[in-house]
Amino acid sequence: MTSPDARELILLAGERLIADSGCAVSLRDIAVAANQRNNSAVHYHFGSRDGLIAAIVERRQQALDADRMALLSEHDDATTPDTPAPLLAILVRPMFDTPYAEGSTHYARFLEQVRTHPVISAIDLHGERWPATKMTVQRLHRSLTDFPAALRAQRLRAMSTVMFALLADYERRRFSGASHGLPDVEDDILAMLTGLLTAPDPAAARTH
Template identity: 45%
Template sequence: MHNDDSRSALLDAGERLIAERGVEVPLRDIAAAAGQRNNSAVHYYFDSRAGLIEAIVDRRMNWLEHRRMELLATHEADGTAHEVRALVAMLAGPILELLDRSGVSHYGRFLEVVRAHPVIADARRLAGSDRAAVRIIATRLSAALPQLSPRRRRQRLETMATVMFALIADYERTLEAGARTPDPADSDEIVDMIVAMITVAVPAAADSAMPPRCRSR
């Protein structure tokens, strides 16, 4: 097997087994699932478990960044690039597109598993916060929620990644279990749920009960 093919097979196997069995799945099991006879294959290609996880994240993020930039350009052209629903769709949609693109059906579950693991120093990285497209989208989402106090806006946007990962992970599970079949409307349903979460109105009494200093944060 060519080196690039071996590395790719290890990334695929690592993503799937970590999603299914957790971060501490034995590295020898990942090597075996990738068709590698050498139990040390993960160490050879990635140095460590942490290196493998980072490589899986980077591989998907590189494609997601490119796709989100394409979507930003498309929405700029049609004048919807600052609308809440379009912005949320640009975040969630490309992850769901991975299912159609290459049969990937574990990335949402992988993200859900590794987001709280010490291997990932900053969970925001999993959402792509270090990528230009996501920074643009996040900035525009914040500006598109003027009805919320700065504190609530920040809280909801920080929670959005967790909710997005959970919804996509659950969707992958239902597909794998045969509980549902893929439908073009599925992506819209997930986006709608995320939009509802970040835009739901806050009762006036809730904010008025907060100390003035907290309201402005």
């Protein structure tokens, strides 16, 4: 088996250190954690801190999008209605397994740290490069038929914020062993996120 190359080692170290210490972690510390003698190794391979963050996201997103596409195909083949719960499951369920099957231990915590970073908006996670993610989010938006467009967008933003926090906590428990004995954690997270998305519109309730 060949050992990981310098770029791969930096990606893994960057994911872990940013997850633990935030986006401002020293690039030198990342190079050291990746066993690179050159303190400028991150700049050499990724150009900048932003380039490293974008590369970490893109590296994981490809496999996540492939798994979402498979789940979307199953959903459509079964002619399951486009309601929030199954669409949310398509979006979130790969996050419980796919990064860890690739050897990650910190990806959800990394996402929690970088989700508001300007480079994430520039990447456009729902763009043409990852069609399953884009389609799932669009269909999830359309499935919120009881709400006006502005409230749909607000609910999806809030759901994303809570989703990142819950996934990071799930990951923290998973790798500390604290998740043992907690039944149906994944289903419970999906139930909470579905409840957040579909809770009644308070403005509509006030008019009755």
